Amino acid sequence: MASLNFSRALPTPAHPMASPGYGKRPAPGQSPRRRGDFAHLLKREAAVAAFIDCLPEGAAMDHKTLAKHIADYGQAAIRSALKALTNAGHLRRIKEQVVRDDGVRWVTRTYWSRTARSAAWWQEFCRSVRGVMLDAPDDAPDDAPATTEPAATEPAAVEPAPQRTTAYRTSPPSAVPTPG
Numbered sequence: 001m002a003s004l005n006f007s008r009a010l011p012t013p014a015h016p017m018a019s020p021g022y023g024k025r026p027a028p029g030q031s032p033r034r035r036g037d038f039a040h041l042l043k044r045e046a047a048v049a050a051f052i053d054c055l056p057e058g059a060a061m062d063h064k065t066l067a068k069h070i071a072d073y074g075q076a077a078i079r080s081a082l083k084a085l086t087n088a089g090h091l092r093r094i095k096e097q098v099v100r101d102d103g104v105r106w107v108t109r110t111y112w113s114r115t116a117r118s119a120a121w122w123q124e125f126c127r128s129v130r131g132v133m134l135d136a137p138d139d140a141p142d143d144a145p146a147t148t149e150p151a152a153t154e155p156a157a158v159e160p161a162p163q164r165t166t167a168y169r170t171s172p173p174s175a176v177p178t179p180g
Helices: 043-054 063-069 075-088 119-128 166-170
Strands: 024-026 091-100 103-112
Touching: 043 063, 043 075, 063 075, 075 091, 091 119
Parallel strands: 024 103
Antiparallel strands: 091 103
16 A cells, blocks of 8 residues: 655645736846846845746736745735836836737736846837837827827716715814815
């Protein structure tokens, strides 16, 4: 009869991969992996960056998945670390336009760079990727049609002003707290 060794720890599951076409994507022109790649970061950010750097291309990079696999930090800490990595120039989430059989969609791609990059470098990289929505939310894609004639609009319906409650109307001005 075979005996099982129950005292051994269970193997940790492999880090999940994102849906095909999503997940970690390498930025071009990275330096080779070295021991002190993330020494300029705080301890938490350096630990998260080292973990992400070892992940294969296409690995899931959302804060929930990373928190499941990095035992020392929870979801909020991972979110903060990802934001700090973005500010440090290692991580960038870029909206790209994807044409599929069922139409055009905007998807978010995650690019990772072991080498810290400046904001100007990331902006230039964004311009090199076709169909990218730049960081500013009011930027339109390059192939968006330019409209020079104003769109015909119907007159907007006038909404009545919200009615104030009796308590609001009767409270003295001194009862309203002032920022101080």
